Amino acid sequence: xxxxxxxxxxxxxxxxxxxxxxxxxxxxxxxxxxxxxxxxxxxxxxxxxxxxxxxxxxxxxxxxxxxxxxxxxxxxxxxxxxxxxxxxxxxxxxxxxxxxxxxxxxxxxxxxxxxxxxxxxxxxxxxxxxxxxxxxxxxxxxxxxxxxxxxxxxxxxxxxxxxxxxxxxxxxxxxxxxxxxxxxxxxxxxxxxxxxxxxxxxxxxxxxxxxxxxxxxxxxxxxxxxxxxxxxxxxxxxxxxxxxxxxxxxxxxxxxxxxxxxxxxxxxxxxxxxxxxxxxxxxxxxxxxxxxxxxxxxxxxxxxxxxxxxxxxxxxxxxxxxxxxxxxxxxxxxxxxxxxxxxxxxxxxxxxxxxxxxxxxxxxxxxxxxxxxxxxxxxxxxxxxxxxxxxxxxxxxxxxxxxxxxxxxxxxxxxxxxxxxxxxxxxxxxxxxxxxxxxxxxxxxxxxxxxxxxxxxxxxxxxxxxxxxxxxxxxxxxxxx
Amino acid sequence: xxxxxxxxxxxxxxxxxxxxxxxxxxxxxxxxxxxxxxxxxxxxxxxxxxxxxxxxxxxxxxxxxxxxxxxxxxxxxxxxxxxxxxxxxxxxxxxxxxxxxxxxxxxxxxxxxxxxxxxxxxxxxxxxxxxxxxxxxxxxxxxxxxxxxxxxxxxxxxxxxxxxxxxxxxxxxxxxxxxxxxxxxxxxxxxxxxxxxxxxxxxxxxxxxxxxxxxxxxxxxxxxxxxxxxxxxxxxxxxxxxx
Ligand code: SF4
Numbered sequence: 001x002x003x004x005x006x007x008x009x010x011x012x013x014x015x016x017x018x019x020x021x022x023x024x025x026x027x028x029x030x031x032x033x034x035x036x037x038x039x040x041x042x043x044x045x046x047x048x049x050x051x052x053x054x055x056x057x058x059x060x061x062x063x064x065x066x067x068x069x070x071x072x073x074x075x076x077x078x079x080x081x082x083x084x085x086x087x088x089x090x091x092x093x094x095x096x097x098x099x100x101x102x103x104x105x106x107x108x109x110x111x112x113x114x115x116x117x118x119x120x121x122x123x124x125x126x127x128x129x130x131x132x133x134x135x136x137x138x139x140x141x142x143x144x145x146x147x148x149x150x151x152x153x154x155x156x157x158x159x160x161x162x163x164x165x166x167x168x169x170x171x172x173x174x175x176x177x178x179x180x181x182x183x184x185x186x187x188x189x190x191x192x193x194x195x196x197x198x199x200x201x202x203x204x205x206x207x208x209x210x211x212x213x214x215x216x217x218x219x220x221x222x223x224x225x226x227x228x229x230x231x232x233x234x235x236x237x238x239x240x241x242x243x244x245x246x247x248x249x250x251x252x253x254x255x256x257x258x259x260x261x262x263x264x265x266x267x268x269x270x271x272x273x274x275x276x277x278x279x280x281x282x283x284x285x286x287x288x289x290x291x292x293x294x295x296x297x298x299x300x301x302x303x304x305x306x307x308x309x310x311x312x313x314x315x316x317x318x319x320x321x322x323x324x325x326x327x328x329x330x331x332x333x334x335x336x337x338x339x340x341x342x343x344x345x346x347x348x349x350x351x352x353x354x355x356x357x358x359x360x361x362x363x364x365x366x367x368x369x370x371x372x373x374x375x376x377x378x379x380x381x382x383x384x385x386x387x388x389x390x391x392x393x394x395x396x397x398x399x400x401x402x403x404x405x406x407x408x409x410x411x412x413x414x415x416x417x418x419x420x421x422x423x424x425x426x427x428x429x430x431x432x433x434x435x436x437x438x439x440x441x442x443x444x445x446x447x448x449x450x451x452x453x454x455x456x457x458x459x460x461x462x463x464x465x466x467x468x469x470x471x472x473x474x475x476x477x478x479x480x481x
Numbered sequence: 482x483x484x485x486x487x488x489x490x491x492x493x494x495x496x497x498x499x500x501x502x503x504x505x506x507x508x509x510x511x512x513x514x515x516x517x518x519x520x521x522x523x524x525x526x527x528x529x530x531x532x533x534x535x536x537x538x539x540x541x542x543x544x545x546x547x548x549x550x551x552x553x554x555x556x557x558x559x560x561x562x563x564x565x566x567x568x569x570x571x572x573x574x575x576x577x578x579x580x581x582x583x584x585x586x587x588x589x590x591x592x593x594x595x596x597x598x599x600x601x602x603x604x605x606x607x608x609x610x611x612x613x614x615x616x617x618x619x620x621x622x623x624x625x626x627x628x629x630x631x632x633x634x635x636x637x638x639x640x641x642x643x644x645x646x647x648x649x650x651x652x653x654x655x656x657x658x659x660x661x662x663x664x665x666x667x668x669x670x671x672x673x674x675x676x677x678x679x680x681x682x683x684x685x686x687x688x689x690x691x692x693x694x695x696x697x698x699x700x701x702x703x704x705x706x707x708x709x710x711x712x713x714x715x716x717x718x719x720x721x722x723x724x
Contacts, residue, residue, distance in 0.1 A: 005666055013669040322656045326673040360667065362660025362674070363534060364624035385536030406532045406540035409495070410547055415526040419499045433702070443665040447672050450500045450699035457498045457505035461521050466509055
């Protein structure tokens with residue numbers, strides 16, 4: 001997979017040209033935005049909590065190895081088996097191997113972005129295990145064969161009509177799009193069968209708590225609880241950055257996560273899983289495995305981009321981003337979209353391959369306004385752009401142009417000369433303050449480009465016209481040329 | 482004027498210099514009305530933001546050094562552009578993180594550089610006389626001015642003092658879609674963002690959309706329809722003052 005600037009543009013243009021999709025995007029992100037503001041306003045001091053959380057996340061990452069070892073020790077003491085996976089392929093191998101050992105034919109999954117990141121479903125299918133997504137949104141995109149459109153709400157691009165068609169195809173019944181209870185009932189019936197038949201439950205983990213070795217899941221549908229308690233074996237695949245040293249730290253995390261994501265004080269279900277079922281527990285799996293996934297994360301520690309690992313995947317930055325809100329989620333070519341996707345995707349999967357993403361931003365900074373961990377995403381995007389220049393990833397034509405213009409700008413006479421030449425060249429196309437190039441040549445497409453003024457400000461200044469109202473001495477120092 | 486008249490150096494910005502000179506003229510007039518004598522260091526070109534934003538740090542540093550030297554002799558620098566001011570104030574010091582001597586000089590420039598409305602309100606303590614037009618205007622909070630310089634009340638106060646009625650649009654701080662080179666790198670997305678901005682501005686019912694940023698100004702003008710005028714704060718204040 002690659003996402004060049006051109007590929008991003010093309011996918012975004014398709015989304016922009018689809019009014020239904022635009023409506024769905026604005027509807028969903030708008031709801032999340034206002035719910036988030038209301039939920040944060042309810043906190044006694046949301047800003048202080050975010051500051052605290054930022055400090056907590058950076059302190060945790062500074063001693064990540066230690067916290068992960070504590071987690072491993074405590075999870076093992078509680079009876080869980082902890083595995084370390086250096087990359088996605090290793091994590092997939094561990095999961096398929098567990099499935100093989102237990103003779104699993106069907107795996108029930110709760111929503112997990114990490115599993116999207118490592119293409120776990122494909123790996124399971126290749127190993128002869130049928131993966132079934134049980135989060136409604138994830139199930140819909142699984143049936144449609146789509147990647148997720150949004151980190152928290154993966155199917156926001158699907159209409160009711162499309163969902164009814166997918167479900168009708170699956171059941172052989174003709175299900176009307178306006179009968180939501182009936183659609184939900186179908187999902188419930190079919191998924192329940194899967195839960196009961198599944199030999200393996202697979203989840204992600206919103207966070208790990210080191211002091212007790214617990215995996216915490218934050219969900220709204222209850223499917224997460226079924227996935228982690230009905231099948232005899234549960235595997236959680238979690239990125240190594242998602243660790244909270246203590247339950248106090250987890251409390252700050254949870255206070256911000258659902259509020260920032262959906263505007264809920266807490267999600268409907270917050271589940272902590274500490275090892276397998278104990279003697280006398282009414283339910284729960286006999287075996288619990290936790291796979292700690294690196295996949296490019298540890299390489300970011302201690303460097304410019306470590307801050308990106310503070311992310312808790314709440315999606316607040318997507319919901320506010322004016323680029324995401326137009327371009328939609330698929331343009332990013334990654335399970336992680338929006339501002340955090342534009343940062344983390346090239347970092348995890350390769351800047352060469354995703355060279356277009358750092359440019360999919362105006363650096364407006366709206367994301368930083370809402371990020372619960374106050375991740376300076378614009379600064380990280382700038383650093384990625386600088387990294388592209390350093391590695392020579394930009395087209396030679398652009399490198400040449402940027403350097404030539406910068407050189408000209410560094411010499412006042414060249415700057416003026418350049419402007420005069422531009423003025424002459426653009427003259428036939430300049431009207432009332434605009435440069436109207438022939439449409440095919442206009443890089444701004446239907447937007448009219450500004451025209452160079454007939455006389456520059458400095459010319460007016462030098463002409464002395466501005467002196468009439470006030471005699472101002474010209475700057476007498478020679479220009480540093 | 483007496484020799485004690487305070488002086489400011491104008492950093493007019495390259496876009497205003499070449500494409501929007503009327504903004505520069507209005508800025509000079511406003512500063513004089515506020516009681517300042519204006520110098521215009523002729524060597525000035527560009528603050529380097531376009532290169533910085535594209536990742537060309539070395540080129541940005543060259544232009545930053547040039548600007549630091551050029552404005553070093555002046556006590557105060559004023560620019561009619563939020564984003565260029567933010568470049569000097571916020572990014573110049575960052576650019577020289579590994580060069581302490583230049584960093585100190587960058588910080589000195591940052592400390593004496595102001596965006597126009599900020600200077601007029603916070604430093605000069607000036608406000609225009611009300612011309613009582615009741616003109617309805619809506620104000621676009623440009624991104625860097627609002628989020629990096631934390632300025633937004635200053636232009637609104639000046640407009641209100643001049644007698645305008647400031648009506649707020651739905652998301653006044655929603656990006657206009659410019660983003661420098663972004664606007665031609667990704668024209669489809671950029672234009673869709675601008676169209677949405679303009680839709681919100683039009684929905685406010687104000688016939689005049691005011692901004693403090695030359696970049697946002699040219700971007701929004703590029704797609705604005707009949708019936709709404711997009712103008713720089715300095716020009717609006719000057720016109721109201723003349724009227
Ligand atoms: S970067 Fe911040 S706002 Fe965006 S998903 Fe991560 S935590 Fe949430």
